[in-house]
Amino acid sequence: MHNNPTKAVASFFFYMWNGWCEDECRTIFGNMHEHFWSKWTSLARKDIRGAVERFYAELSDNNREKLISRATTLYDGNAKREIPESTRTEKTTELKDDIAPYWSEQHNGVVIPLLNKVLDAKNLSKKPQNWLKNKELAEQAGKEWMTREDFHILYWQRNEINAILAEHEGDLLEGWFASSSECSNYHHWIVDFGSGNCYSTGKGYSDVARGLVVL
Numbered sequence: 001m002h003n004n005p006t007k008a009v010a011s012f013f014f015y016m017w018n019g020w021c022e023d024e025c026r027t028i029f030g031n032m033h034e035h036f037w038s039k040w041t042s043l044a045r046k047d048i049r050g051a052v053e054r055f056y057a058e059l060s061d062n063n064r065e066k067l068i069s070r071a072t073t074l075y076d077g078n079a080k081r082e083i084p085e086s087t088r089t090e091k092t093t094e095l096k097d098d099i100a101p102y103w104s105e106q107h108n109g110v111v112i113p114l115l116n117k118v119l120d121a122k123n124l125s126k127k128p129q130n131w132l133k134n135k136e137l138a139e140q141a142g143k144e145w146m147t148r149e150d151f152h153i154l155y156w157q158r159n160e161i162n163a164i165l166a167e168h169e170g171d172l173l174e175g176w177f178a179s180s181s182e183c184s185n186y187h188h189w190i191v192d193f194g195s196g197n198c199y200s201t202g203k204g205y206s207d208v209a210r211g212l213v214v215l
Contacts, residue, residue, distance in 0.1 A: 006077075008072055010077040010078055011077055014071075015070070015071035015075045016052045016071070017198065017199060018196070018197050018199075019074055019075070019198075020040075021152075022149075023149070025037045028066050029063070039055065043055050043058075045184050045185060051183075051184075080196070099113050099114050100113070100160065101113070101160050101161050101164060102164070103167070107213055108120070109170075110165060112153060114153045114157070116215050118215065119154065119161065119211075119212055123171045123208045123209065124137040124209045125137055125208065125209070127206075129207075129208075129209065130206050131188050132203065133206075134178050134180070134207075135180065138180070138211055141211055143212060143213055144211065144213070144214065145180045145209045145211050146177060146178075146179050146191075146212060147179055147181045148179045149181070150179075151177070151191040154193075155173075155196050158193055161173060162174070175194060176190055176192050177190065177191050177193065177208055177209060178208065183200045184200075187201060188200070189201075190205075
């Protein structure tokens with residue numbers, strides 16, 4: 001899938017910026033994933049800038065090929081590839097009852113069965129806050145707040161979730177949200193429910209955040 005070198009380079013970087021996570025590391029490297037994930041987190045903690053390049057440089061040719069193959073399978077340049085119909089689990093408009101989100105009066109939020117968590121109806125704060133303030137607000141409320149991994153499930157089901165939130169006058173999942181996931185001592189991941197993209201940003205910048213309750 002990577003005969004075009006320019007497309008392959010773009011696919012790799014957009015995959016690493018938007019799709020790379022511990023689950024992806026496990027998919028690519030199997031039983032050795034803990035070693036490679038430890039290598040990645042060590043590099044990212046030092047400075048997220050340039051971490052992708054340094055990580056790639058430290059891989060063997062064989063492992064570089066595995067990473068590039070995965071990146072070009074999921075990304076076509078800067079765009080995510082359409083999942084083939086034969087491998088697609090089920091369209092979000094036709095979700096099975098056991099994985100479909102639903103409203104909970106008890107928790108005043110949307111139950112997300114795939115996460116076994118309840119998404120709060122409202123954002124943690126009406127105004128965007130920096131990372132430390134969002135962390136403080138979540139702790140005060142006795143709740144978690146959305147991780148980068150949570151985002152992937154919530155994004156996949158965003159249309160169903162937003163329909164439920166709109167019915168109960170909740171805050172919709174639209175635009176940029178802060179995640180609790182850190183990529184260094186000074187940076188964390190922010191996620192976009194419009195495009196599905198994830199980017200790193202400084203913890204001093206302000207974004208809205210969303211609380212979750214574990215069932």
